[in-house]
Amino acid sequence: MAAPQLASDSSGSANRIASTSRADCCVVGGGPGGALLALLLARRGVRVTLLEMHKDFDREFRGDTVHPSTLEILDSIGLAGRVHELRHSKISGPTLLTTQGPFTPVDLRVLNTKFPYILMVPQKNLLEMLTQEAAKLPGFELRMGANVTELIEDGGIVRGVRYQSDDGVHEVRATLTVGADGRFSRIRQLAGFKPVSTSPPMDVLWFRLPHLPEDPVAQGGAFGGIGLGHLLIGLDRGEHWQAGYVILKGSYQELRAQGIEGLRRGIIAIDSRLAKHVESLTDWRQVMLLSVESSRCPRWAKPGVLIIGDAAHVMSPIGGVGINYAIQDAVVAANLLTRPLLEGHVPLADLQEVQRQRERPVRFIQFIQTQIQKRLVTAVLNSQRQLLEVPWYVRKLLTFPGIRKIPARLIGYGLTRVHVEN
Numbered sequence: 001m002a003a004p005q006l007a008s009d010s011s012g013s014a015n016r017i018a019s020t021s022r023a024d025c026c027v028v029g030g031g032p033g034g035a036l037l038a039l040l041l042a043r044r045g046v047r048v049t050l051l052e053m054h055k056d057f058d059r060e061f062r063g064d065t066v067h068p069s070t071l072e073i074l075d076s077i078g079l080a081g082r083v084h085e086l087r088h089s090k091i092s093g094p095t096l097l098t099t100q101g102p103f104t105p106v107d108l109r110v111l112n113t114k115f116p117y118i119l120m121v122p123q124k125n126l127l128e129m130l131t132q133e134a135a136k137l138p139g140f141e142l143r144m145g146a147n148v149t150e151l152i153e154d155g156g157i158v159r160g161v162r163y164q165s166d167d168g169v170h171e172v173r174a175t176l177t178v179g180a181d182g183r184f185s186r187i188r189q190l191a192g193f194k195p196v197s198t199s200p201p202m203d204v205l206w207f208r209l210p211h212l213p214e215d216p217v218a219q220g221g222a223f224g225g226i227g228l229g230h231l232l233i234g235l236d237r238g239e240h241w242q243a244g245y246v247i248l249k250g251s252y253q254e255l256r257a258q259g260i261e262g263l264r265r266g267i268i269a270i271d272s273r274l275a276k277h278v279e280s281l282t283d284w285r286q287v288m289l290l291s292v293e294s295s296r297c298p299r300w301a302k303p304g305v306l307i308i309g310d311a312a313h314v315m316s317p318i319g320g321v322g323i324n325y326a327i328q329d330a331v332v333a334a335n336l337l338t339r340p341l342l343e344g345h346v347p348l349a350d351l352q353e354v355q356r357q358r359e360r361p362v363r364f365i366q367f368i369q370t371q372i373q374k375r376l377v378t379a380v381l382n383s384q385r386q387l388l389e390v391p392w393y394v395r396k397l398l399t400f401p402g403i404r405k406i407p408a409r410l411i412g413y414g415l416t417r418v419h420v421e422n
């Protein structure tokens with residue numbers, strides 16, 4: 001790092017810079033997309049600095065699902081064993097309570113893969129594992145507590161970032177800056193990329209229910225159902241059920257006004273087998289409100305900067321695929337950008353190629369999510385129906401093995417499979 005100095009930014013204001021360092025690539029955001037991109041680039045000899053604004057990886061909920069495609073990607077870089085050593089549970093597909101009995105719309109066991117399941121791993125542990133692996137490589141540096149606040153621009157080209165940490169403002173100058181900083185992306189905003197919102201009409205309440213000795217085991221490690229205008233999902237996390245209760249956007253205060261009993265009643269109305277479990281819910285502090293968003297940026301790149309993952313396309317939690325897509329963006333970006341980064345010059349066309357390859361799968365899954373939200377979730381939430389009704393022809397179609405693989409492939413891999421180029 002160079003000695004402290006005064007630097008002026010593109011707006012002409014002078015800042016005291018505590019340090020300046022250089023990297024080939026500066027990745028902003030240590031979520032799944034940023035952490036994997038940094039690891040993949042460092043494996044190939046690119047000098048990478050990864051900046052994460054939090055001081056640890058243990059922060060608000062963002063999903064703990066590791067899909068078959070991500071497991072295959074980790075396998076291809078020798079990390080499948082390590083990820084399976086982390087505390088985990090496995091889910092092969094949810095069993096929904098319907099008017100015609102239990103129904104499993106997605107069964108990952110039909111996939112032809114070493115990993116026909118979603119591995120549920122605390123995201124904190126996954127991110128620690130990825131960054132620990134990267135830290136073994138000479139060109140990698142992780143800076144925690146580094147909150148990026150500015151882009152360094154020169155002649156219309158982004159040359160790096162400035163970030164704030166406990167000991168002042170620092171600079172990382174880099175050939176390429178990648179914004180992998182999530183749905184409220186600062187890099188997206190600083191670069192002037194405007195997301196087009198497709199905000200779903202729902203939010204999720206997120207809480208734990210205990211595993212009881214007499215629990216009916218949900219086939220596939222997950223259950224779901226609807227009732228009295230709400231949708232409930234439960235994921236087996238070993239020692240407890242992780243539950244999500246879908247509500248109409250804006251209806252949280254109304255529900256809270258009924259007291260925690262209102263939530264307990266709503267859960268039992270969906271699945272009376274949970275009457276004992278809900279006794280553990282005694283206070284709203286046990287319940288987290290997760291705001292559901294969805295959007296996509298028409299532009300992901302300009303000279304010197306690229307955005308990936310939720311920064312480029314905020315994913316709704318339908319299907320739980322957001323992590324998967326951020327990881328796939330990272331793989332495609334690493335495949336396309338390693339060579340130009342090693343050569344010290346990344347043409348805009350290469351950055352645009354990342355968007356070109358990833359935009360179609362993203363548009364496709366967001367279209368499917370929107371359809372599900374509109375036709376299923378909104379219909380369910382607005383109705384007072386007691387149980388989900390699945391049309392007979394959907395059940396019939398899903399008895400054909402070829403057709404049964406379609407939803408499993410979409411959830412497991414997305415529209416296309418991506419592979420790490422070694």
Ligand SMILES: Cc1cc2nc3c(=O)[nH]c(=O)nc-3n(C[C@H](O)[C@H](O)[C@H](O)COP(=O)(O)OP(=O)(O)OC[C@H]3O[C@@H](n4cnc5c(N)ncnc54)[C@H](O)[C@@H]3O)c2cc1C
Binds near residue numbers: 034
């Ligand atoms: C309610 C809800 C439930 C979800 N459930 C699931 C699920 O079960 N499975 C699933 O696959 N997806 C789920 N998702 C979507 C998933 O959370 C995202 O798609 C995924 O985390 C995107 O990964 P990412 O790496 O792009 O960004 P993120 O995981 O959001 O990571 C971005 C990182 O950037 C850091 N950062 C932000 N700003 C700055 C800054 N200025 N400087 C430095 N660092 C910064 C953040 O601290 C964060 O660590 C859910 C989303 C919601 C809203």
